[in-house]
Amino acid sequence: MLEVTDLTVAYGPIEAVRSVSFTVQAGTVATLIGPNGAGKSSTLNALSGVAPQRCGRILLEGQDISRWSVHRRVAAGLVQVPEGRLVLAGMSVRENLELGAYRRPRTEVAADLERMEVRFPILRERRNAAAGTLSGGEQQMLAIARGLMARPKLLLLDEPSLGLAPLLVRTVFEIVTELRNSGLTILLVEQNARQALNVSSFGYVIENGKIVIEGPADKLRSDPAIIRTYLGQGV
Numbered sequence: 429m430l431e432v433t434d435l436t437v438a439y440g441p442i443e444a445v446r447s448v449s450f451t452v453q454a455g456t457v458a459t460l461i462g463p464n465g466a467g468k469s470s471t472l473n474a475l476s477g478v479a480p481q482r483c484g485r486i487l488l489e490g491q492d493i494s495r496w497s498v499h500r501r502v503a504a505g506l507v508q509v510p511e512g513r514l515v516l517a518g519m520s521v522r523e524n525l526e527l528g529a530y531r532r533p534r535t536e537v538a539a540d541l542e543r544m545e546v547r548f549p550i551l552r553e554r555r556n557a558a559a560g561t562l563s564g565g566e567q568q569m570l571a572i573a574r575g576l577m578a579r580p581k582l583l584l585l586d587e588p589s590l591g592l593a594p595l596l597v598r599t600v601f602e603i604v605t606e607l608r609n610s611g612l613t614i615l616l617v618e619q620n621a622r623q624a625l626n627v628s629s630f631g632y633v634i635e636n637g638k639i640v641i642e643g644p645a646d647k648l649r650s651d652p653a654i655i656r657t658y659l660g661q662g663v
């Protein structure tokens with residue numbers, strides 16, 4: 429689905445991502461883990477076209493999208509759910525969902541709205557509420573549902589569990605699993621490395637803008653260096 433080669437992202441003189449290469453196979457979840465400031469969000473943002481790509485190549489289903497505008501990438505099926513949800517606080521839940529589908533014919537959108545409200549019942553209950561009045565977990569559901577309204581082929585999920593209570597973290601990972609099982613391809617960025625690797629088939633560890641370890645998720649889960657640095661104790 430995605431093949432990234434030698435991607436460098438730079439903010440002026442600061443190279444946040446340095447010549448990284450990775451792939452995401454269709455119908456799987458791949459995860460990027462690493463410490464704060466390692467370049468994970470910059471990588472996702474460059475794939476979406478909102479962070480400055482200095483060099484490298486991004487192939488989506490074999491097509492080079494490196495120079496495409498953001499909206500053209502979205503239309504091609506590359507959709508990001510950004511870190512911090514970024515729902516439009518003053519607009520209703522329904523309006524936020526509709527915005528996710530603003531490029532699509534209205535006739536299709538009604539059926540998708542219905543599907544989202546079935547999948548995320550809280551969004552039906554709070555349909556007319558201002559998005560800013562939702563709890564953090566509810567806003568995350570809304571942000572994911574808004575992304576799905578664009579009918580993605582590849583969903584980029586940036587820290588979906590950030591700041592959520594443990595029960596909601598579990599719910600978020602259940603949703604990721606469901607989406608994966610429905611055939612969606614996902615590139616996930618997560619601080620919560622253990623749960624991220626549990627739902628992924630492949631993982632990349634990024635430190636200081638470089639991929640330093642990569643491999644099948646089950647191998648990474650038993651890699652002593654990863655256990656020591658990212659997994660720690662616990663289940």
Ligand code: ATP
Pocket residue numbers: 439442444462463464465466467468469470471
């Ligand atoms: P976090 O988990 O904290 O979000 P991250 O791995 O996603 O970390 P990035 O947010 O991609 O890391 O940041 C990588 C580096 O790029 C950091 O040094 C950060 O300060 C810098 N950076 C990110 N965005 C910008 C920007 N818009 N302008 C300048 N520097 C930036």
